Amino acid sequence: MNRISSLFQGSNLRVRAIRSSVLTVGGFGASQVIRLASNLILTRLLFPEAFGMMALVMVFIQGLYQFSDVGVGPAIMQSKRGDDPHFLNTAWTIQAGRGVLLWLAASVLAYPMALIYGEAQLMQLLPVAALTLVIQGFNPTRLMLANRHLQLGRVTSIDIVTQLSGIVSAVVLAYLTQSVWALVFSSIISSLVQLVLFRIYLEGHRDRFEWERPAAHELINFGKWIFLSTLAGFLFNQSDKMLLGKYLPLDQFGVYNIGFFLASFPLLLGISVTHKLLIPIYRERPPSESAENFAALRKMRFVVSGGLLAGIAILALVGVPLVELLYDSRYYQAGAIVVIIACMQVPQIIVLTYDQAALAAGDSKRFFVLAATRAIIMLSALFIALETYGLVGALFSIGLAMLVIYPVVVWLARHMGAWDPLHDISFAILGLGVIIVSLWVNWGAIAELAQVSARYSG
Structure with missing residues (x-):
């Protein structure tokens, strides 16, 4: 004690x-x-x-x-x-x-x-x-x-x-x-x-x-790239709702948001922790400064990613019965949505701890490059999948888009001395196992959702 x-x-x-x-x-x-x-x-x-x-x-x-x-x-x-x-x-x-x-x-x-x-x-x-x-x-x-x-x-x-x-x-x-x-x-x-x-x-x-002019100059100079980054960040984080809000009937869009609400617990926790902690940590202990700093960040990164992956695994495995237990029949399709979204968030939690290194170093320009790349690829993937394969295809495209974005994340992380390939490979293998098992267990509910979403596109 x-x-x-x-x-x-x-x-x-x-x-x-x-x-x-x-x-x-x-x-x-x-x-x-x-x-x-x-x-x-x-x-x-x-x-x-x-x-x-x-x-x-x-x-x-x-x-x-x-x-x-x-x-x-x-x-x-x-x-x-x-x-x-x-x-x-x-x-x-x-x-x-x-x-x-x-x-x-x-x-x-x-x-x-x-x-x-x-x-x-x-x-x-x-x-x-x-x-x-x-x-x-x-x-x-x-x-x-x-x-x-x-x-x-x-x-x-x-x-x-x-x-x-x-x-x-x-x-x-x-x-x-x-x-x-x-x-x-x-x-x-x-x-x-x-x-x-x-x-x-x-x-x-x-x-x-x-x-005060010097303060305003510093804030505006730093903020001009943050402005563009948050614009891109909005498109990245809200692209599903912008497109699905137009594509789905209002009641089904409400069902989607219930599913998203449940599936996003682990990712939102990770974002909350990393955004509050990592800028001060990177500022005071830059990973490129010493092997000791990098080792301390690696330990923290493994703990954070391990906890988030465990949360995602639970939701991905029990999403369907969880929705059936908590909600009435109007929301039953949200169960399959929980499973797919949870699985597709695995690539995002793997890279969650990298981008704050750029902000801590005051490099808002590189942060913007990453944010803009994310937004363009995610919007494109969602639009193409939604038009071609409907709702279920759009949900799966979220994870595929993150795989395409990964090289840009590595580019930023390497520049800041923060990239940890051991961490990424370890959790990619574990995450793939979670995805395969979860989709296999819940495939019946996912297939039913696909049939319903086909009627929306019709």
């Missing part, structure tokens, strides 16, 4: 990384349990069409958010001036102004989006849902400082309370309204709660409006 306790005491990088990892994993686990419980309740209060409509709204909101991302968070985390009050004030001024501009853009674009997707209700939903972007724009830079210094205890607690407030409000509003508006207003409530808690309970710098 004393040895375990010693791992969490002190302020060196190793202790902060372990402490932050535990907090991130624990917070993520609590968050997903809460999300699952609310999801089970909401699927009984609302129809699948509501989840499909909200998915379209969120794709648009996230798209606006990422299309305009100038990298304020990563800039604060990696910059030598990351603790300078003038730098922080300038960053917060940019962030707040961006939030207001995003709401204006959402209001203007609501009508064209309603025409594109043939859903008139988007004209009312989008401007209201975009108020969350205004609220989030005023989140304090103390949040980024907590990530910069791997001090995530209060942030994790606030995130859980925020999520609980959003879920409670969503359930109450869904019961009262039986409408997608319950999901929209609950997101606004949770954003307000989060802003208030961050301002009250996070310690450190107090933001005010300021424009």
